[in-house]
Amino acid sequence: MSGWTHHQGLAVGMAAENIDTDQLIPARFMSAPRSAGYGRFLLHDLRGPDFPLDAPGAKGASVLVAGRNFGSGSSREAAVYALVDAGFRVVIAPSFGDIFAANAVNNGLLPARADTAALLPALPAPLDVDLDAQTITGAGQALGFDIDPVWKTKLINGWDDIDMTASYRAQIAQFAAKRREQAPWIWDTSERNANRGTAPTPGRPS
Amino acid sequence: MRTLFDKLWDAHVVLTREDGASLLWVDRHYVHEGSHHAFAKLDARGLAVAEPALTVGVADHYVPTRRGGGITDPDIARMVATLEGNAARHGVRLFGLDDPRQGIVHVTGPEQGLTLPGMLVVCGDSHTSTHGALGAYGFGIGATEVAHVLATQTVWQKKPARMRLNFHGTAAPGVGAKDMALHWIAALGADGARGHAVEYAGPAVRALSVEGRLTLCNLSIEGGARCGMVAPDQVLFDWLRARPHAPADFDRAAEDWAGLATDAGAEFDREESIDMGLVAPVVTWGTSPEDAAPITATVPDPARAPEGKAARIAQALDYMGLRPGQKLTEVAVDQVFIGSCTNARIEDLRAAAAVLAGRRAKVPGMVSPGSTLVKAQAEGEGLDRVFRDAGLDWVASGCSMCVGMNGDLVPPGRRCASSTNRNFRGRQGPGARTHLMSPAMVAAAAVTGHLADVRPLLRGRA
Numbered sequence: 001m002s003g004w005t006h007h008q009g010l011a012v013g014m015a016a017e018n019i020d021t022d023q024l025i026p027a028r029f030m031s032a033p034r035s036a037g038y039g040r041f042l043l044h045d046l047r048g049p050d051f052p053l054d055a056p057g058a059k060g061a062s063v064l065v066a067g068r069n070f071g072s073g074s075s076r077e078a079a080v081y082a083l084v085d086a087g088f089r090v091v092i093a094p095s096f097g098d099i100f101a102a103n104a105v106n107n108g109l110l111p112a113r114a115d116t117a118a119l120l121p122a123l124p125a126p127l128d129v130d131l132d133a134q135t136i137t138g139a140g141q142a143l144g145f146d147i148d149p150v151w152k153t154k155l156i157n158g159w160d161d162i163d164m165t166a167s168y169r170a171q172i173a174q175f176a177a178k179r180r181e182q183a184p185w186i187w188d189t190s191e192r193n194a195n196r197g198t199a200p201t202p203g204r205p206s
Numbered sequence: 207m208r209t210l211f212d213k214l215w216d217a218h219v220v221l222t223r224e225d226g227a228s229l230l231w232v233d234r235h236y237v238h239e240g241s242h243h244a245f246a247k248l249d250a251r252g253l254a255v256a257e258p259a260l261t262v263g264v265a266d267h268y269v270p271t272r273r274g275g276g277i278t279d280p281d282i283a284r285m286v287a288t289l290e291g292n293a294a295r296h297g298v299r300l301f302g303l304d305d306p307r308q309g310i311v312h313v314t315g316p317e318q319g320l321t322l323p324g325m326l327v328v329c330g331d332s333h334t335s336t337h338g339a340l341g342a343y344g345f346g347i348g349a350t351e352v353a354h355v356l357a358t359q360t361v362w363q364k365k366p367a368r369m370r371l372n373f374h375g376t377a378a379p380g381v382g383a384k385d386m387a388l389h390w391i392a393a394l395g396a397d398g399a400r401g402h403a404v405e406y407a408g409p410a411v412r413a414l415s416v417e418g419r420l421t422l423c424n425l426s427i428e429g430g431a432r433c434g435m436v437a438p439d440q441v442l443f444d445w446l447r448a449r450p451h452a453p454a455d456f457d458r459a460a461e462d463w464a465g466l467a468t469d470a471g472a473e474f475d476r477e478e479s480i481d482m483g484l485v486a487p488v489v490t491w492g493t494s495p496e497d498a499a500p501i502t503a504t505v506p507d508p509a510r511a512p513e514g515k516a517a518r519i520a521q522a523l524d525y526m527g528l529r530p531g532q533k534l535t536e537v538a539v540d541q542v543f544i545g546s547c548t549n550a551r552i553e554d555l556r557a558a559a560a561v562l563a564g565r566r567a568k569v570p571g572m573v574s575p576g577s578t579l580v581k582a583q584a585e586g587e588g589l590d591r592v593f594r595d596a597g598l599d600w601v602a603s604g605c606s607m608c609v610g611m612n613g614d615l616v617p618p619g620r621r622c623a624s625s626t627n628r629n630f631r632g633r634q635g636p637g638a639r640t641h642l643m644s645p646a647m648v649a650a651a652a653v654t655g656h657l658a659d660v661r662p663l664l665r666g667r668a
Contacts, residue, residue: 015517016518016521017494017518018396018494018518020494020628020630022633023630023631023632026632026636027609027610027611027633028610030611031268031281031282031284031285031611045631045636069395069396069400069430069494072396072430072494073427073428073628073630074332074609074628075330075331075332075346075347076240076348077243077330077349077350078243078349080348095397095400097397097400097430098400098401099346099348102347102348102351103348103349103350106348106350148364149225149226150227150364153225161350162354162357165357165358165362166358168220171220171221171229172220172229172231172360175220176231176257179231179233183324183459183462185322185453185454185455185459186233186234186260186322187260188453188454189259189320189451191450191451
């Protein structure tokens with residue numbers, strides 16, 4: 001994954017709140033291998049004549065401006081694959097589902113946190129996203145955005161976590177040895193109480 | 207002075223970088239058919255699974271719930287076979303389709319005693335928050351992170367903020383963990399606990415069975431929380447002791463676990479309170495878990511909604527086919543579903559059966575136990591007969607109609623009373639209309655044919 005600091009591209013707006021990852025990619029498409037491309041599954045069941053991403057002026061968009069709680073719900077990274085494979089590099093929303101945002105960063109997609117109310121009516125329009133300065137300009141607007149500093153560094157450098165973690169191999173081994181000493185039962189998973197897996201405890205409705 | 211979450215966090219930090227990112231040790235990693243992306247990433251790099259003994263596979267997301275005659279859908283057969291292949295190749299234990307311990311990963315893990323207090327538990331599934339009910343730090347991760355855990359047995363995280371959610375008072379009859387969860391999510395919002403590790407506390411939480419705590423923690427993610435947890439106590443230890451994979455020296459382990467509680471005077475970044483006097487049996491009316499209301503309420507009117515909410519409510523009502531001001535108890539349902547990692551444990555089935563016993567469902571429906579062991583136990587108690595006699599289908603265990611990946615779908619435009627966790631558009635199938643509620647409330651909807659208050663139906667029973 002290559003890093004980036006600056007992105008210019010066409011932005012489209014989708015004002016709805018709570019666009020969950022089931023909307024971003026319905027579950028029935030997730031058995032496909034990534035190599036087949038996930039772009040065509042993006043927001044599949046919301047598509048229609050009035051859908052903002054399908055408007056003539058939205059073709060080639062790479063910035064998505066959305067409502068509160070974008071990417072909530074299921075941890076499916078396929079939601080990010082669908083966005084990335086459809087050409088998106090940036091999503092701007094007032095808030096994101098935590099797992100979605102982490103998945104986005106792992107695929108070079110910026111989850112930029114900002115109030116989008118003023119921006120949405122001006123779209124589609126080209127926007128300029130400066131990751132280093134954390135600013136968005138264009139469509140007659142200039143606003144800042146929030147991003148976790150750890151994620152910002154990762155996006156800018158295009159870091160791969162497995163490579164990075166490899167440099168800490170010795171510390172991990174040392175930690176594992178200590179953990180095994182303190183809580184040996186974590187490793188000892190032999191099945192000793194084979195009698196049953198469920199307990200007949202009386203209870204209340206849950 | 208530390209909170210429970212601080213203790214769980216501290217016990218797993220391998221190192222913290224200067225920028226604040228911490229590398230955490232993973233004690234238990236669950237994988238399922240949906241983990242195929244992560245195994246493919248591992249293969250692409252030629253890497254092995256770092257700790258196969260700490261990795262457990264369960265077939266749940268795609269498995270058929272009607273198992274006679276094997277898997278007929280080639281796509282689903284391929285998903286199940288891929289998991290089997292990956293598990294075998296990497297030496298990972300698998301509770302596969304034909305294993306008597308198979309079930310939904312968040313039911314099977316705790317049930318087997320493979321999740322234990324003090325553990326850090328991850329899985330490529332957002333409902334991994336469930337495991338917090340055992341005093342563990344459980345959270346869902348994406349495929350890239352799953353690959354990272356497979357390769358290194360660690361995960362990078364930034365420490366979430368700490369939040370305590372206090373439930374004061376006691377649950378009224380007919381009110382359970384599902385109602386408590388939907389109540390707080392409606393109060394604080396579907397992103398109300400975003401960025402927070404939530405500890406559930408207070409007398410009403412303490413009074414919950416382990417099953418109830420699993421339900422409560424399961425739904426943490428629906429309020430946006432990173433994870434949810436309940437401090438271990440004797441109720442938990444009694445529940446855990448006889449589990450197949452409970453520690454050999456249980457008492458020694460339990461001594462350690464007894465320290466897993468928030469110290470008196472420890473500070474949280476945020477505290478919220480729920481008055482149990484206000485918690486009634488809850489149903490959802492919209493397309494987000496935050497769209498929840500007591501069954502005695504009416505469908506909200508966008509015209510009276512606060513600014514900024516009106517459009518979303520109107521869109522939700524349009525999708526759900528509901529009228530503003532309509533009584534929730536007047537909403538007719540087409541079918542019911544009892545299942546999912548949220549509400550398909552033995553107590554959930556008992557609660558639903560207590561309502562259904564001696565009654566007939568007015569609509570069709572399906573009951574899918576949370577695990578094959580739960581199914582066997584329920585059959586031992588005669589619960590399957592109660593469901594069948596009521597006219598409902600009694601099927602095998604899996605994620606089933608909660609996510610629809612195995613083909614168990616609600617048809618377009620149909621309305622389903624469901625014991626699941628997400629009422630998202632299309633979650634149970636394209637165009638499906640989902641109302642979330644407790645298993646007892648699903649049973650009430652089944653016998654009346656509409657959303658219904660379970661309390662009158664419980665009179666003289668249970």
